[in-house]
Amino acid sequence: MLLAIDVGNTNIVFALCMGDTIVHRWRISTSHDRTADEYAVWLHQLLALEGVSHAHIDAAIISTVVPPALFNLQRLCRKYFQVEPLVVAVGQIDLGLTIDLPNPAEVGADRLVNAVAAHAIWPGSLIIVDFGTATTFDVVSATGAYQGGAIAPGPNLSMDALYQAAAKLPRIAIEPPPEGKGSIGKNTVHAMQSGLFWGYVGLIEGLVARIAAEMPQPVTVIGTGGLATLFHRHTTAIAHVDYDLTIRGLIRLHAINTPKSLNTETEYI
Missing domain, CATH: 3.30.420.40 (ATPase, nucleotide binding domain)
Known part of the structure; x- marks a missing residue:
C-alpha cells in the first residue's frame, strides 16, 4: 500500500492508498518541530484503529511546501515503514507534464x-x-x-x-x-x-x-x-x-515513477 503525504502550510494529510483508491486519510496540523517518532506514534494509533498493520505500507511519496518538515517525514518512512519515500521535486522525478x-x-x-x-x-x-x-x-x-x-x-x-x-x-x-x-x-x-x-x-x-x-x-x-x-x-x-x-496526483506520480514490476497492489486484512 502507498502512503501519500501532502504537507501544506496549515495541515499535513496522510492518505493510505491501494491502486487508485484512497482507503484512509488523516490530517494533522503542520509543525516544523514535530519529530519522526511523534509522527509514528500518532500514525500507528490511527492505523491500528483501522485494523491496518504498518507492515502493509510498502511505498511512500511526499509533497511539501514546508521544507523544514521534509527531513522528519523522510525519517518516519525510513525508520518505521522501511521504505524510501519519493519526494516531489522539479528535475528529480518525472512529472508527466x-x-x-x-x-x-x-x-x-x-x-x-x-x-x-x-x-x-x-x-x-x-x-x-x-x-x-x-x-x-x-x-x-x-x-x-x-x-x-x-x-x-x-x-x-x-x-x-x-x-x-x-x-x-x-x-x-x-x-x-x-x-x-x-x-x-x-x-x-x-x-x-x-x-x-x-x-x-x-x-x-x-x-x-x-x-x-x-x-x-x-x-x-x-x-x-x-x-x-x-x-x-x-x-x-x-x-x-x-x-x-x-492525493490523486501523488498516486499518479508514484505510478509514473515506479517500475511496473514494483507497482503492484497489496491486499490487507
Whole structure:
C-alpha cells in the first residue's frame, strides 16, 4: 500500500492508498518541530484503529511546501515503514507534464501535483483553484503544459487578518450571510460575512474570467481544497470539485515513477 503525504502550510494529510483508491486519510496540523517518532506514534494509533498493520505500507511519496518538515517525514518512512519515500521535486522525478516557466523550481509542489491529477482526469485546458492557506489558480494547457497562474490570500487568512487588525471586529466563519439577508449587511457580522464571502466569490470569478480570456481555447475550472465545495455552491465559475485532487496526483506520480514490476497492489486484512 502507498502512503501519500501532502504537507501544506496549515495541515499535513496522510492518505493510505491501494491502486487508485484512497482507503484512509488523516490530517494533522503542520509543525516544523514535530519529530519522526511523534509522527509514528500518532500514525500507528490511527492505523491500528483501522485494523491496518504498518507492515502493509510498502511505498511512500511526499509533497511539501514546508521544507523544514521534509527531513522528519523522510525519517518516519525510513525508520518505521522501511521504505524510501519519493519526494516531489522539479528535475528529480518525472512529472508527466512540462513546465512552461522561466524558473520551474519556483513552483510549489502542491500546485504541480494538482496539475498532474487534473490533466489526467479532465481533457482540454484547465484552471485549478485550490482553496488552502493561500488560494492558487493554476493553468494547464490541453497538451499538458503547466503555464503558471495566480496566488491570492486564502479566505481564512483574509478573515484572520481582518480580525487581528480591527479591534472591534469579531472572528467569524467563512460563509454567506443568512438566506434573505442579501449583500448589504445590517449588522457587523452580516457585513463581514458579505464582504468576506461575496468579495471572495468576486475574486474567484474575476480571476477565472481574466485567465480564461488569455487562453487560446475554452477552459474547464476545477476546485479543490477545504472550502471548494462551499464556493462551488455559490458560483458558476467552478465546473467541478475534487476534494482529493492532490492525493490523486501523488498516486499518479508514484505510478509514473515506479517500475511496473514494483507497482503492484497489496491486499490487507
